[in-house]
Amino acid sequence: MNTLARELVKSKMVLASIIILLSFIFMALFADFLAPYSPIESDLSISNKPPSWEHPFGTDELGRDILSRVIHGAKLTLTISFAATAIGALVGIIVGILSGFYGRAVDTITQRFTDVLLALPGFLLAVMFVAIMGNNLATVIASVALSLVPSYIRMSRGLTLQVKELEYVLAAKQLGVSNIKIMTRHIIPNISPTLIAQITLNLGTAILFASGLGFLGIGVPPPQPEWGTMLGTGRTYMFYAPHLIIFPGLAVFLVVFSFNKIGDRIGEVIASK
Amino acid sequence: MEIVKGEKLSKHYNIKLTTTKSNTLTAVSNINITINGNEIFGLVGESGSGKSTLGRLLLWLEKPSSGTVSFKGLDLTKAKKGEIKEARRKMQVVFQNPDSSLDPRMKIKKTLLEALECSHYTGDYTTRVKEVLEDVGLRPDVLDMYPHHLSGGMKQRIAVARAILAEPEFIVLDEPTSALDVSVQAQILNLLEKLQGKLNLSYLFISHSLSIVSYISHRVGVMYLGKLVELGTSEEVFGRPLHPYSQLLISSVPSIYLTKRLNIPRHNGNHEHVYDVVKGCKFHPRCPYADELCRSEEPKLSSNCHMVACHYAIEIEKKVFEGGA
């Protein structure tokens, strides 16, 4: 793990990405202290004001401070991203490993199920889920998690199939080591590097999905300051008040870009070993 | 006393071509094999002969399509789960590739302790591990290393140590020295021989190298396309090979002694890898003596001490060893 960290810091681009991400996480954690105004209270007398000294990112159509909303939005967006990826990865990896390890009927059932899920684009799956279950924070997280599950199942199943035929796993089987121990001791540690790279990349994808839902108006409901929702409502005013979409858009771009850059690099480092 | 016995063992694989079509591939076909206590049984054959599959069937790492495997009289096809687990622990394995036979993310210590935990050993684990390390000729400072710190020969020694820690009675050695340099190969062979005597083990020694098998084995089986074509003591099989395939194999070994060669006719026929397309004797497309009988009817393994599966074994023996016409 130490060598991985050292390899990551070697590239300036990746180092910059890590710093950007850490600052967004810092913003999210201390949003209440950092934000100059309330992200929710409106003041129609100052609606759609361009950036100024009082409001560095300007104000939106209801006169709310955009800087404060972007800072609070970090909290919401990163929560969705981490929670959805964690749930999606956990479910997908467990199902994938079991499916790959036991094979036969378990495998057939999960694989047909994943085929169905993969037949639909991930984002469409998320939209359908929210459409059925209604939109609030929990369903948005669940829908994004659901859209990520099939790729984790496929990936961890494939990796498990490779590792379980390796001689050290066969030797453990011959010794009489239990299946649970073989999975936790031998299989998971050996497939985890590849999965970690995938998880990092998916943190970015999860943000795009969540913002996409918000943009379509079926994400986290207003007045919550979610970046995608901000973009969606700001779209109406974008020609005469472009700051409404520039700043939340920039936030989405920076975070997703950073996650992708780091994920790519982790993948490269693992592949070179 | 017999330790492991395989009776009428066959293994077929289904190779899926499309969702509806599939091909059957026979890796092992109707083999009877007995390995006695304290015996090193050598198994030779070329790639695709099914020798590794036979080893895995005896270990119960793979289940036979038909036939039975018994360990010290216990029929594994009918045994209970617990009995099978106990029997399998007493049958250990060392694989060919030193790079994949140890978990790369586990320290050597953890790998060895895992084996010890599976045994019935009740004494102090650390002293036992050190004892076995000494047996395989390694110093205890390897315990805190990861496999990638070790050379191929050292990794193979660890793999042997892991097998021994489970307190086995029978070990399948699947090409244990093929990936090693010649100078290291001899070290491992000597080690395996020493341990066999010290711990009263039985080995199934699988190898494509005839010189190694002839050196280490008491009895030898020769496999060709899933069939056992010849079986006898090392002296019998290597000194007076009866099956035309064994003769071809033995005379093909490159050697620095160019003069001592069996005088056998050569046939440039190519390797037919797919078992199921050859009718009759599996070797007939490459055999210089083959005739109609060989093409239509498969010969059975004879029931002498020195067994051979060939219709014309007696005639060929005369021709090759007595210079008859």
Add this chain to the structure above:
Amino acid sequence: MLQSDKLLEVQNLRVTYRFEDKKIRAVDDVSFSIREGDRFAIVGESGSGKSTLGLSIVRLCPGEASGSVRLNGIDILKLSQEELRKLRGSDISVVFQDPSSALNPVLRIGDQLIEVFTTHGYDKTEAYTRSAKLLETVGIPEPEKRLMSYPHQLSGGMKQRVIIAMAIALNPKLVIADEPTSALDVTIQAQILKLIKELSETKKLSMILITHDIGVAAEVCNEIGIMYAGRMLEIGTFEDVFHNPKHPYTQSLMTCVPKGLKCVLKPLPGNVPDMSNLPSGCKFHPRCPYANDKCKTIEPKLEKADGRYVACHAVW
């Protein structure tokens, strides 16, 4: 030996690889020569530098080479890329270990073989007849049918025959074969070795055979060079080196390989040395039963002794 009968003369060849900030000298100060018609075997274990040495002769090796490699007096190391391209194939050709990756899987055997001729100035019909004849020479039945086959339709032994055909297509003076039979089964190996030897005899081909198997070297070659840690330790005729070895390493190689029933194996202690961390003096001294203080400090040079060349302070 007269200057004129030497086909290839390698003098003080050194090959160095650079890894980041590390330098590894895979071949160090190797000199040997080959006469016309010679079959020279470079025998060594993994990491001995035998493949690096063989491939450096045709500059197919990424390392930096110094010294000289003269083919009929022309120094290959000093040739331009264009001259080198002409030399490869027409004067020197190479046969690699793995027959399945040496042929392009999406082209027919014929296309690949004919290309060898057409790139060297033959017209298509001439190239076709020559290709068919060539396949017959290397013992492939029904050559015209085989020209239409794709590589995956041939067995490993057949593929290696095709590769040998491509190597001898333009009647080179020297063929370098890098472990040509290591990927093959022993019965097929015997066929290929026989073919190589016959071709070399009938076509007066000189060759360098790189192998780890002393048996393979003995089957084919009349001159043997033993390599260890990037150095040549012993060079001589087949009889001298294999039946009366003088270097302790060569001697132990002979006792490491089981020779049939009831022989005694005397393994060498220790491992093949790590090329980035070589011992001082004679590179073999840590494993040598006869090593003394001189061996630990001064590296022995290859010197003539008892009809062959040996690099050892105490020639036995």
